[in-house]
Amino acid sequence: MILWTITRTHTHLVRLLHASTGQPVGTWTARLDPPWPWWSVRVTPDGVVVSSRPDLPPPRSPRRLLATLTDPAAAAVLVLPDSPGLPERMIAVDLDHDVVEVRLHPVKMTLTVVLLTHEVGSPRTGADVVARATHGAAPVQTVPLHEGEPGTYTSPNVEWTAELTPADLVVDGVVVRRFAMDFGRARTRLRLTDSSN
Secondary structure (H helix, E strand, O other), X not given: OOOOOOOOEEEEEEEEEEOOOOOEOOOEEXXXXXXXXXXXXXXXXXXXXXXXXXXXXXXXXXXXXXXXXXXXXXXXXXXXXXXXOOOOOEEEEEOOOOEEEEEEEEOOEEEEEEEEEOOOOOEOOOOOEEXXXXXXXXXXXXXXXXXXXXXXXXXXOEOOOHHHOOEEEEEXXXXXXXXXXXXXXXXXXXXXXXXXX
């Protein structure tokens, strides 16, 4: 009996990351385009691993990975790169480096803060409410929240970037809470008591 041992090496790792959190995002399937003999694709929690046989010549044509986001809920809150000619939720990734990172930006989202007074829990009206970045280059990124219903403050529909993840909630110049957006939905709502005065 002859036993054959086939050696494979990890040729590429494609990491599909959330642009704001830096964490792997979504559930994916993937395949090579074009397919190539003895090359394989495996989806892992850390990304998509492309393996090859070191004893065989590389493909003659440029290699790319076609990855499909299979979770519709995740697709609804992400901006996928424009990939003309490909099906919905499929993106093309050029395999031009050993490790390829694709950062997927969130859709624009709103933050609503219901602010209550410390003494009796009634709506805290007339406050200056701002979400302020906790890191990043100067000038510090901020998102103002405007009062609609008494004590209810809502931000514009904006992209909550990595600099705003997490962010400080500032009321009348005082930091009252550090928070992060819920990137699984288009609207995040916070309810808190103002202890700034």
